[in-house]
Amino acid sequence: MxxxxxxxxxxxxxxxxxxxxxxxxxxxxxxxxxxxxxxxxxxxxxxxxxxxxxxxxxxxxxxxxxxxxxxxxxxxxxxxxxxxxxxxxxxxxxxxxxxxxxxxxxxxxxxxxxxxxxxxxxxxxxxxxxxxxxxxxxxxxxxxxxxxxxxxxxxxxxxxxxxxxxxIDATDDTDSISIPFRSDAQYNIYIDVNIGQAKVKNILVDYGSNGSVALSNEIFSTLKERKIISDPFIEKGSKQSGIIGEAVDLYREITYSDSVRFHQQGLNDVMIRTGKTVSLGNGLLSRFRISIDWENQKLHLLKLENTERKDAFLGFRLGYSEEKGIYVQSVIEGSNAYKSGIRPNMKVLKIDQLNFEKGDDFCDYFRHKSGRDIYMQTINSEGERMDYRFAKTPLKD
The missing domain is CATH 2.40.70.10 (Acid Proteases)
Incomplete structure (x- = not known):
């Protein structure tokens, strides 16, 4: 995986x-x-x-x-x-x-x-x-x-x-659903999405994100208050997701929902998280074959088979900088990584068979496929080498 x-x-x-x-x-x-x-x-x-x-x-x-x-x-x-x-x-x-x-x-x-x-x-x-x-x-x-x-x-x-x-006639399918979209001066695509009994308007359709659903803190809090989404996991640390590449502080809430709908098309196990952009990423878009009809400003969506699954997570993300080397950027509280003692800003020396002191680099890790069980060696804040072993598990049981 x-x-x-x-x-x-x-x-x-x-x-x-x-x-x-x-x-x-x-x-x-x-x-x-x-x-x-x-x-x-x-x-x-x-x-x-x-x-x-x-x-x-x-x-x-x-x-x-x-x-x-x-x-x-x-x-x-x-x-x-x-x-x-x-x-x-x-x-x-x-x-x-x-x-x-x-x-x-x-x-x-x-x-x-x-x-x-x-x-x-x-x-x-x-x-x-x-x-x-x-x-x-x-x-x-x-x-x-x-x-x-x-x-x-x-x-x-x-x-x-x-x-x-x-x-678009070449891509028509009688089983697909059609959703109107709006665009702005940058030609971004925006649609409305139902989550439970709420409608979230002007969500960016963003194939440049590999996340699922990102909502503002205000929208996320409203859905929690109305009990449309359940109590979230918390991810803390930093992130480095933009093209400019500068790391910024991160405090993110993450949960799963079975109530995301496009018209009457319901979806299960949809990850929802807080973010600075209200958007749908390719983690969700990949569940559909999607046609973009610019002339009529419509999306045509056909749900693909076998796309709903519970991903196993490491519970942390690694980053790289010239100053820190390869380090833990963020950790999801409640994950096995967090329970084992992994914390943000730990310098990482080894992960599985990769040894960053002996020539392996961040791109080797980027392409790395981990198994269910993870081994890590880090340096903690006191300068001590620490070994950790834990298993990936879904955030949602």
Whole structure:
């Protein structure tokens, strides 16, 4: 089973854009077109840590891009150095951890996904090495919402397939349900979701997050007070999920619910947590084959079989910094890791067969598949080496 310590890898890479040039970002982001209005393409995708990686072509070379409805189109600094795309504007981005950074906006003359070619697309130049998690994924950019709006898409993670269409008719299914969505100046997608007897409005559909459902503290507290969701687990420490890569303090509540619904389509064992962005991540979206109809502003959802399961958790997440090395970023109180004595900021020397003092690195851990039983060696706050053994278990019994 995939290591669950990085389940919150990304939670909406981009949230807010501001501009510092004569061309405003909301105008620049609307540039571009399709080379052909008649497309019907199927592209094989890779699912890595519950995130979608899409092969794209630029100037005859294939790159790995993250598929992310919660962010604009982006290229790496390396691609910009190679292609020298025309500078359109300068501005700032604000990532999911609310860190800010100045970026350049450039015009990408041509980018192809399968046989579909997108022309004159606006992209920000991102640093995908700043966050260790993104660096380990080896992505070169983001297929973002301003590029997606030019056609219709079907995401079928059961078949590892992404389809691009001129007409949504090619993806119609009588068993699917349709949900209207709204979009903003960044072309983000927002829908309403029922949780118990409550309706949560304007939830971001965010394929750039591998979480499930994220709610604000206020909404989460209201659902608790109305006994729609049960008493939560608490995760404390720090997190490092945004594109800018700076770690921020973390206090998060986590629970599970059997009352999340799209219209009458009910879902079981849905993880709900607090976060700075109210969103649906790919931990939930992957339960459906989803078609995005930009022209009519509708999502068509077909529930996939055998997608409801109780994941086993390590109960902690590891991070990396040059100062600390590999360390425990956060721990979920009540988990086996917490009960065994694992705490935030412990320096990690070993985990399972990986030995970070003898050449293994953070990316080795990122790709590591743990078994049910975990072995860790850390250095505690007193400088002592400590050994721990514990089992992964679901947070929900």
């Amino acid at each position: 995939r290591n669950k310590t990085i389940i919150y890898l990304l939670t909406g890479i981009l949230l807010v854009l501001t501009t510092a040039c004569s061309v405003k970002w909301d105008k620049a982001i609307s540039y571009g077109s399709l080379a052909s209005t008649n497309i019907n393409e199927n592209v094989e995708i890779e699912i890595q840590n519950k995130l979608i990686i899409v092969p794209v072509r630029l100037e005859g070379k294939t790159y790995r891009f993250l598929f992310d409805t919660g962010a604009p189109f982006s290229i790496s600094q390396q691609i910009q150095d190679d292609l020298e795309c025309k500078l359109i504007s300068k501005g700032n981005i604000k990532d999911s951890d609310h860190n800010r950074k100045a970026v350049n906006w450039v015009q990408v003359d041509s980018i192809s996904i399968g046989g579909a070619t997108f022309l004159n697309q606006t992209a920000f130049v991102g640093d995908f090495q700043a966050n260790p998690l993104l660096a380990c994924m080896e992505i070169d950019g983001i297929v973002g919402s301003n590029l997606m709006r030019h056609c219709k898409w079907t995401i079928d993670q059961e078949k590892n397939m992404l389809s691009l269409f001129s007409s």
